[in-house]
Amino acid sequence: MAAWFLVIIYLAFISLGIPDSLLGAAWPVMHPEIRASFESAGLLSMIVSAGTILSSLFSGTLIEKFGTGKVTLISCCLTAGALLGFSFAPSLLWLTILAIPLGLGGGAVDAGLNNYVASHYKAHHMSWLHCFWGIGATMGPIIMSYFIANHNSWREGYSQVAMLQFGLVIILFVTLPLWKRVAALQQSAAVPVQTGSSNNEFIQNNETRKIHPLHISGVKASLLAFLFYCGVESTIGLWGASYLVGARNVSAETAASWISLYYGGITVGRLITGFVTLKINNRVLILLGQLTALAGGLILLLPFPDAFTLIGFILIGLGLAPIYPGLLHETPARFGKENSAKLMGYQMAVAYTGSTLLPPIFGLIASQTGIGMFPTAALAFIFFMLFSSEKVNRILKQRAVAS
Incomplete structure (x- = not known):
């Protein structure tokens, strides 16, 4: 049951x-x-x-109160409704309003499913989960380009994706009772925490029990790691x-294809990482992964041929793959x-x-110093x-x- 239930979680991450x-x-x-205006996309x-x-x-509070299944179901309803609304939106004002539930739904699904997999499944499933996100992110432009090219309508592209989301809503509604059942089966059949880590076993001490999570030693440094991870991933993509x-005088077409290979490195790297975590x-x-990304950043910085x-x-993409x-x-561990x-x-x-603020901050710096600062910024983010x-x-x- 737990293995088949993973298919639903993977489908949710594609969506x-x-x-x-x-x-x-x-x-x-x-x-x-x-x-x-063209720049209005930034506002949305x-x-x-x-x-x-x-x-x-x-x-976290919502999941503790209602459970991961219900939060995921409601969040997918929000995103599906927002995407359907996009297909009918007559103006930027309506798109701006609809962007609110789109963001609210996406964030809750992301956090909820990540926590569920981290708590109840082994490490390779987490890598594959994010690999499926990459598959979804790749499918989006393909679906939209099909409807623009063949139907001359971006609205049909949004409505089709909305229908896919509503299909997932139906699946989540039907399988809602399984969330707690699968979690109970996993907890009764598994070791305390299935992390794939031999050095970070679950330590339940007085510190982790009695104080606010943000005050646990190591949490703030962990949050900084997430900030700079998403900062460097988004900065390189943007x-x-x-x-x-x-700075390199590469043609725009070639540059676009090289960046797609960077994203391909992340997606393929996560697929491979899922198998590597078994060992x-x-x-x-x-x-x-961090050392590989650092090596890639150094190659960008040094005056090597194109x-x-x-x-x-590609090395940065492959290096980033297992980190997040x-x-x-x-x-949990x-x-x-x-x-x-x-x-x-x-x-x-x-x-x-990190993904929202660090790329535009670098953009402001680059506007004053030049785009040639890009390798230095990427390397600095990776180092931090x-x-x-x-x-x-x-x-x-x-x-x-100490314990």
Whole structure:
């Protein structure tokens, strides 16, 4: 039952990834039709991000009160309704209003499913979960481009994705009783926490029981790791092509294809990581991923030929692949299972904050200093992520010795 139930969770994460890439694919034909300015897409993106951050912060409390199944069901209803509304929206004002439930629904689903998998499944399932998000994010532009090319309608693209989301809502409604049942089966049949980590076993001490989750030693450093992880992932995705064109004199078409290989490295890397976690624990994989990304950043920084620049982007993508799912899956083991629901929401909120704020901050810096600063910024973000993550490991070792 637990294995089949994973199919539903994977489907939910595909549906989470599809809307993330729809707006960018549709916007070139959307904004003239609704008479919105080109830069209005940034406003919509920020509203979605704000809703996602807000729902992530409160997701832990909601899950404790209503359970992961109900929160996921209601959140998918919100996203499906918002996407259907997008297909009928006559103006930017309506899109702005609909962006609120789209963000609120997405954040709660993300935090809820990550916590559920971290608490009840092994590490390789977390890697594959985020691989399926990549599949969804890849499907979004494909679906939208099909309806724009063959039906000359971005609205039909949104309505079709909304129908897929409503299909998931029906599946979630029918399987709602299974969430608690599967969780109980997993807890009765498994070790206390299935993290895939031999060095970060679940430590339930007085500190993790009695104080607010944010005050547990190591939590703040962990949050910084999430901030810089999503910051570097988004910064490379947003500004990588501009760097290739502006500083490396690569054609726009080639630059776009190289950035797609960067995302491909993340998606394929997570698929492979799922198998590797069967032999190597999360802590080692996270460190190896960070060192690989650091090596890729150094290649970008050094004055190598253009071919090496492509290798640098791919290495960063492959290096980033195991970090995010690995950090998420370690949450119950590092900070206590009783704290994981709230901490997962906090981590999601900080992660989305990093992806929302760090890329535009770099954009402001680049506007004053030049896009050539891109490798330096990427390398700095990767280093701060590595430093924060290793600080958590040091704190955990000290806690283990003290206990």
